[in-house]
Amino acid sequence: MTSLAQLRKAALALPEVAESAHLGTVAFTVRGHRFAAATKDGRVQLRLPRAETEAALAAHPGSEPLLHAGAPVGLRVALADINGKDLNALVRASWFSRAPKRLAATVAEAEAAADRPGGDLPAGIGRPATQALYGVGVRTLEQVARHSAPELLALHGVGPKAVRVLSEELERRGLTLRG
Incomplete structure (x- = not known):
């Protein structure tokens, strides 16, 4: 079980991350590209490549795909349903998928x-x-x-x-x- 504080710590530990509030969520971006967010209802949304999304969905039964224009672009899971180690790994994978290639x-x-x-x-x-x-x-x-x-x-x-x-x-x- 994790919390917003754990998500914040994991996200802000990565280079060039900014935190902001957006439409009722706490969002984390790298050079303007959102890679993670926490919703008011205690869910974390992570942008991930397709293969990593599928693996994360399989590993976390309570999760659901995060969709953009009908296509899966990541996953959404309750913070309470994911342990800290898994959250840290997913936040990191999300950051790497959204950070500029050179960075x-x-x-x-x-x-x-x-x-x-x-x-x-x-x-x-x-x-x-x-x-x-x-x-x-x-x-x-x-x-x-x-x-x-x-x-x-x-x-x-x-x-x-x-x-x-x-x-x-x-x-x-x-x-x-x-x-």
């Missing part, structure tokens, strides 16, 4: 790069911070040192803990963040 490819590459060795970023910063840094081409502590704390904090996925861990590791190596 989606950049995010996918950053995620893949975070799983490959090649940089010296400390593991203690966490996967979201590592992905965010890789997404902007920062793979080493030397590259981190070219940025200020506010610049790092502005990256989606980099929080105060990650900046603290990076600062401590930079200090151990005789480096600091830029002014």
